[in-house]
Amino acid sequence: MTDRPVLRLRSAAFTHPGGAGVSGLDLDIRAGEAVALIGPNGAGKSTLLNGLLGLVPRTAGTVEYAGHPHAAVGMIGVLPQSADLDPDFPISLEQVVMQGRYRRLGLFRWPGRADRAAVADALAAVGLTELAKRRFGDLSGGQRQRGLLARALAGEPSLLLLDEPFNGLDQQNRDALIQTLRDLKARGVAVIVSTHDLELARLVCDTVVLVNGEQLAHGPVDDVLTLGNLQECFEGTEIEIDEHTLVVPGHEGH
Structure with a gap:
């Protein structure tokens, strides 16, 4: 790994023309690091991923891709939600x-x-x-x-973005995807994965970012994925944690 992050965000915000967005993003993501992006639907997870792709305007702060203001051609790979x-x-x-x-x-x-x-x-x-x-x-x-x-x-790519990659997968394909992500990390690919799947976060990811319109918490998986932090992030919503997944009644993609 080099000292220079693959991706650096400082007080960054991405905002749709209609006003919805996500703000207060402060992250350093390095080669071989996987980050789980967790929050309720409408919290700004997909907005952040699309902002990194240049599909949603950055309205505050700075973003650097390997030290540059714009991503090089082929630097970012993406697995869309649908x-x-x-x-x-x-x-x-x-x-x-x-x-x-x-x-x-x-x-x-x-x-x-x-x-x-x-x-x-x-x-x-x-x-x-x-x-x-x-x-x-x-x-x-x-x-x-x-x-x-x-x-x-x-x-x-040196940075891979995945939006709810485990939705609808059976166990065989879940296991294959988990192993693929581990292999990519070993090759030095940085990964950001939007998910409600806590097993994925714990088995593959190094750090977690909780968002709900803004960045609420960021740090090592075990430090951030506490019931208290999740209840704050999903404020006003009854949540449960089963063996694998954050269960959020009334929300899709759990």
């Missing part, structure tokens, strides 16, 4: 993953040996090498989710 591909579209898993190389390819350049190698490495990282030629829509929901993660990895 699939952005029609499963009926006739495209193979391998072709979906190759989409992750397009920003590096630019216009009018065909994929070369390095691009094909990156796709093969990404498929291996998520354990789907043998399904490379399979039509994407014929895969199970969990396999498609892992395929979209492979697409994000094909761009060889």
Whole structure:
């Protein structure tokens, strides 16, 4: 690891034109570190992730990407909360993953040996090498989710953003995703994952950020994931903690 953070936020705020947003963000995220982003729906988790992608305006503070004010091409990979591909579209898993190389390819350049190698490495990282030629829509929901993660990895990002990646996954795909994230950390990839899944936070993440319109707490997992902190973050909502997950009645994605 280098001393320079992959991502640094200082008093940062991201605000939608309509006024909703998240503020008071102070974070340093280093290579090989995974951060769990936890808070109620509408708290600003997705706003923060989209702000880092430049999709929501930064309205206060500073953001640095490896010491620079803007992310380099290919620096950030993203696994969205909902699939952005029609499963009926006739495209193979391998072709979906190759989409992750397009920003590096630019216009009018065909994929070369390095691009094909990156796709093969990404498929291996998520354990789907043998399904490379399979039509994407014929895969199970969990396999498609892992395929979209492979697409994000094909761009060889140094920062990976995941928005509720465990929603609807069975145990086999949960386990595969957990192992993939551990492997990525070992390779030096920094990860921010928005989740209600406390098992994921404890098994994979080094630190937790609690947000509800603003940053409420940030620190090591065991220090931050206390019932008191979670009750403050989900103020006004009856919450429970089961074996794996923060259960928030009336909220989706738990």
